[in-house]
Amino acid sequence: MSRAPARGGRFAHRLIQWQRAHGRHDLPWQNTRDPYRVWLSEVMLQQTQVSTVLGYYGRFLERFPDVGSLAAASEDEVLALWSGLGYYSRARNLHRCAKTVVEEHHGRFPDSSEALVKLPGIGESTAAAIAAFCFGERVSILDGNVRRVITRWLAFEDDLSKPAAMRALWAEAQALLPGSPKAEDMMAYTQGLMDLGATVCTRNKPLCGKCPLSSDCLGLAGGDPARFPVRTRKLKRQQVRWYLLVRLATFDDARDVRVWLEKRPAKGIWASLQSVPVFEDLEALEAHVQALGEPGDEREVWPPFTHVLTHRDLYLMPHVLRLRSLPTLEGAGQWVALSALETVGLPAPIRGILQRLPEAPGQGQDLAT
Numbered sequence: 498m499s500r501a502p503a504r505g506g507r508f509a510h511r512l513i514q515w516q517r518a519h520g521r522h523d524l525p526w527q528n529t530r531d532p533y534r535v536w537l538s539e540v541m542l543q544q545t546q547v548s549t550v551l552g553y554y555g556r557f558l559e560r561f562p563d564v565g566s567l568a569a570a571s572e573d574e575v576l577a578l579w580s581g582l583g584y585y586s587r588a589r590n591l592h593r594c595a596k597t598v599v600e601e602h603h604g605r606f607p608d609s610s611e612a613l614v615k616l617p618g619i620g621e622s623t624a625a626a627i628a629a630f631c632f633g634e635r636v637s638i639l640d641g642n643v644r645r646v647i648t649r650w651l652a653f654e655d656d657l658s659k660p661a662a663m664r665a666l667w668a669e670a671q672a673l674l675p676g677s678p679k680a681e682d683m684m685a686y687t688q689g690l691m692d693l694g695a696t697v698c699t700r701n702k703p704l705c706g707k708c709p710l711s712s713d714c715l716g717l718a719g720g721d722p723a724r725f726p727v728r729t730r731k732l733k734r735q736q737v738r739w740y741l742l743v744r745l746a747t748f749d750d751a752r753d754v755r756v757w758l759e760k761r762p763a764k765g766i767w768a769s770l771q772s773v774p775v776f777e778d779l780e781a782l783e784a785h786v787q788a789l790g791e792p793g794d795e796r797e798v799w800p801p802f803t804h805v806l807t808h809r810d811l812y813l814m815p816h817v818l819r820l821r822s823l824p825t826l827e828g829a830g831q832w833v834a835l836s837a838l839e840t841v842g843l844p845a846p847i848r849g850i851l852q853r854l855p856e857a858p859g860q861g862q863d864l865a866t
């Protein structure tokens with residue numbers, strides 16, 4: 498049985514009032530009922546800060562103003578625009594979802610969370626956000642920020658690494674919804690949960706003195722609200738060591754320097770992105786260089802650096818090889834001009850390396866970790 502319903506009405510009322518007076522109102526994905534725009538922002542905001550998403554969101558909409566233009570693009574083009582946002586499966590799913598909306602729903606997003614969640618890459622919380630914002634559906638979101646607010650307010654002790662606890666929390670979140678809301682109340686309520694989690698009920702030091710829910714927050718009453726949400730299973734981190742072969746060749750004129758890029762496999766780290774060739778050990782890289790290179794090619798080994806992914810630490814060791822003459826032997830890949838890298842979907846650390854080459858346009862800084 499829910500622990501919340503007796504207080505649910507007051508919870509929702511206070512949250513709606515607070516959002517109208519103190520919440521965020523000027524983000525570019527607000528004040529719209531266009532499911533395409535809401536969906537795009539929701540996907541971009543998963544695991545990414547608002548400040549980072551702001552630039553990407555505008556650029557993406559400029560190139561793909563609606564779901565039809567996104568569906569008609571190539572995956573490479575979508576990945577190129579996504580480049581630097583990370584978690585690239587989001588971009589691939591975004592593209593798949595756009596195609597499904599066009600092919601199976603005549604280019605219109607379905608108007609209920611139940612139907613939305615069946616689309617590729619749309620989870621329950623994203624479906625709920627689209628349905629609440631665009632169609633006024635009475636349904637609760639439950640992304641990371643919202644889980645934090647609700648588990649703290651309820652002092653929800655169950656371990657969220659267990660699916661049963663997540664289901665129970667979802668039921669609590671549903672019980673907290675406003676009674677029979679108008680569409681604009683559902684929008685303010687949903688936005689209020691997001692805003693409170695992002696700006697007041699923050700991860701490490703919640704600003705309880707500014708919170709509209711503090712008078713009956715059980716987490717605060719217990720003295721240590723930041724211990725919620727409870728999650729006992731720790732992610733096991735893996736260490737991965739990769740040797741990167743940055744092959745450079747100068748084409749017709751000295752300013753036309755190109756780098757050899759290959760498309761990554763469709764699954765795994767950096768799936769479907771373009772990258773310089775990756776080797777798991779130095780021997781394999783050396784054998785490749787022997788097969789492709791010529792005596793006299795110039796070789797530089799850069800200091801290794803770490804790139805942190807969600808479950809892994811990547812130790813990256815770039816080897817830069819400047820070819821003395823244009824190569825005759827090629828594999829499955831392409832020579833891409835350093836001046837044209839903006840149009841290519843590259844993982845952030847690879848882009849960082851290429852931007853730091855002395856040959857790169859506007860070249861310059863030290864290799865940062």
Ligand code: SF4
Binds near residue numbers: 646650697
């Ligand atoms: S009172 Fe503090 S812990 Fe409770 S919901 Fe508000 S900010 Fe979060």
